[in-house]
Amino acid sequence: xxxxxxxxxxxxxxxxxxxxxxxxxxxxxxxxxxxxxxxxxxxxxxxxxxxxxxxxxxxxxxxxxxxxxxxxxxxxxxxxxxxxxxxxxxxxxxxxxxxxxxxxxx
Numbered sequence: 001x002x003x004x005x006x007x008x009x010x011x012x013x014x015x016x017x018x019x020x021x022x023x024x025x026x027x028x029x030x031x032x033x034x035x036x037x038x039x040x041x042x043x044x045x046x047x048x049x050x051x052x053x054x055x056x057x058x059x060x061x062x063x064x065x066x067x068x069x070x071x072x073x074x075x076x077x078x079x080x081x082x083x084x085x086x087x088x089x090x091x092x093x094x095x096x097x098x099x100x101x102x103x104x105x106x
Contacts, residue, residue: 014046029103051067
């Protein structure tokens with residue numbers, strides 16, 4: 001599989017083998033997102049190591065949030081996070097649009 005190819009999968013595959021605390025955080029975030037947006041389109045890109053949620057399958061134009069488990073923590077990312085208010089200064093990132101908050105132990 002080339003670097004530009006993406007392998008799709010399930011959320012269970014995404015969190016398989018993770019530290020139990022990281023898996024718990026990821027699953028709770030997924031539950032929260034789907035409780036707020038019941039009709040969200042969930043796309044798990046195993047090649048990216050993330051699950052995105054939005055109004056369609058395209059991650060940059062149709063998704064608005066993603067869950068990306070890491071070693072010891074989970075990034076809750078926002079594709080257009082630069083436009084969100086962050087008075088507590090929780091979001092990180094220096095890119096043109098993406099921002100994320102790290103949840104868990106780093």
